[in-house]
Amino acid sequence: MVLRGTNQESGRPYNRRIVLEAIRLHGPIARGEIARRVGLTVQTVSTIIRELEDQEFIIGAREEPKGRGYPATALTLNPEGGFAIGASVSPIGIDVALVNLSGDIIGQQSREIANPAPELTFTEVARIASELRTLRPKGRLLGLGMAMPGPFDVEAMSFVGPTTLQGWKDVPIAERLNTVTGLPAFVGGDVASAALSERLYGAGRALQEFYYLYLGVGTGGRLVHGGQVLRGSRGNAGEIGHVPFIPDGEYCPSCGNRGCLERYLSVEAFDRRSKIVGEEGWIAEAAPLLRTAVLAIENLFDPETIIFGGLAPEGVMKKLVRAAEPLLPSVAARRERKVPRLILSITGKAALLRGAAALAFSSMMAPRIGGAGDDDPDPLMHKPNREKAA
Structure with missing residues (x-):
C-alpha cells in the first residue's frame, strides 16, 4: 500500500493516521524517511510526531553516535x-x-x-x-x-x-x-487474520510478496501483495483448501466436491486419519499433497516464499515440511533465491489472535479522509483517563 498525505483542509486527522501507519509498518523509522514515504514536509511530520508522542502512541530513541553529529531519532510504536x-x-x-x-x-x-x-x-x-x-x-x-x-x-x-x-x-x-x-x-x-499477523509480526515483515498457507481445522491460504493481504471480491481469495487435488477423491461435505485439499491436509484430516494410520502414516499421506500445493502456489503467484503455519502441533508441522522435501521444480526454483521456498511459521494459535x-x-487506526479540519475531534487522539482508570 502506498501511503500519501494530503493538503486538504480536512486532512489533519488523515495525515496523523498516515504517519502512524508508516511507523507501524516500517518502524523504527526517522522523521525524514517518514516524510519521504508519505509525501509530507518534515515540518508537518514533526508536528504530527509531537502529537502522537503526547498521546503515547509512539516512542523515539537515538542510537549511539558513530561519528560527527547525532543520529536521527528512530520512531516506533509504543507497545503500551x-x-x-x-x-x-x-x-x-x-x-x-x-x-x-x-x-x-x-x-x-x-x-x-x-x-x-x-x-x-x-x-x-x-x-x-x-x-x-x-x-x-x-x-x-x-x-x-x-x-x-x-x-x-x-x-x-x-x-x-x-x-x-x-x-x-x-x-x-x-x-x-x-x-x-x-x-x-x-x-x-x-x-x-493469520496472514496479517505474519505480515506485521512474523517472517513476512521483511517481505512484500508471500503466500501464507494455513493449516487450520480446514485449510486455506492468502497472498500478501505489496504488503497487503489480498481479499478478493467477497474476502475468499486464496481458498486453496477447496481446490480438488485428488480426482474422484473423498467427498468434501463442506463444498460438495471430491478430492479437496483440506480433506487430506488439515487439522481435521490429521485428527481423523491419524486414528487409523497413526501420525507417521498421516504425514506420509499428506506430504505429497503439500509438495503439490507448493508447486501450484508458486506457479500461480510467484511469491518470494510460502510461509506455512497453523494450528497443528509444532512437531507434526516440522515433520510434514521435512517430508515434503525435495520440493518439485517450479518457477520459484532459482539459484539466486534469498529466502527458502517454504518457511515454517511456528506461531500457531498466537498468529490467529494477533491477527x-x-x-x-x-480498522481504528486506518487513514481516512473526513472531519471538519483542525477542530474536528479525532477519536484516536484521546489519552486514557489514567486517574479514572486508577
Whole structure:
C-alpha cells in the first residue's frame, strides 16, 4: 500500500493516521524517511510526531553516535500505547487474548467447545475480554477483532461441514460483539487474520510478496501483495483448501466436491486419519499433497516464499515440511533465491489472535479522509483517563 498525505483542509486527522501507519509498518523509522514515504514536509511530520508522542502512541530513541553529529531519532510504536482484544472461534473452541500495539499477547484464555453456538460465543468472549482488561486497567482499548473460518457469503459452502461453524448463518456478528463488549468490533477470516499477523509480526515483515498457507481445522491460504493481504471480491481469495487435488477423491461435505485439499491436509484430516494410520502414516499421506500445493502456489503467484503455519502441533508441522522435501521444480526454483521456498511459521494459535487484534488496530487506526479540519475531534487522539482508570 502506498501511503500519501494530503493538503486538504480536512486532512489533519488523515495525515496523523498516515504517519502512524508508516511507523507501524516500517518502524523504527526517522522523521525524514517518514516524510519521504508519505509525501509530507518534515515540518508537518514533526508536528504530527509531537502529537502522537503526547498521546503515547509512539516512542523515539537515538542510537549511539558513530561519528560527527547525532543520529536521527528512530520512531516506533509504543507497545503500551494501545491494546485490542483478539478473539478466534472455530469448530473446536473459543480463544481470546489481550494484545498490545507491538503484537505481544498480554493474556490469553481458551475454552474447548465443539462447534460453539453464537450466543454462547458472544457471552464467553465478553466474559473473557472483561477479565483480560484487568491486566491493563489504565490502557487505551481500541477495539475487538474476531477471526472465524470461511468461506463467506457462499450459499453452498459457508457454515457447512466439519471444518466450518454451523448455525452462524445471517448472524450479525460485529453488531452482537459490540453490544456485549461495548467495543468497536470487526470480523475477518481466520486465514486472512493469520496472514496479517505474519505480515506485521512474523517472517513476512521483511517481505512484500508471500503466500501464507494455513493449516487450520480446514485449510486455506492468502497472498500478501505489496504488503497487503489480498481479499478478493467477497474476502475468499486464496481458498486453496477447496481446490480438488485428488480426482474422484473423498467427498468434501463442506463444498460438495471430491478430492479437496483440506480433506487430506488439515487439522481435521490429521485428527481423523491419524486414528487409523497413526501420525507417521498421516504425514506420509499428506506430504505429497503439500509438495503439490507448493508447486501450484508458486506457479500461480510467484511469491518470494510460502510461509506455512497453523494450528497443528509444532512437531507434526516440522515433520510434514521435512517430508515434503525435495520440493518439485517450479518457477520459484532459482539459484539466486534469498529466502527458502517454504518457511515454517511456528506461531500457531498466537498468529490467529494477533491477527484478529490487528483487525481492530488496522480498522481504528486506518487513514481516512473526513472531519471538519483542525477542530474536528479525532477519536484516536484521546489519552486514557489514567486517574479514572486508577
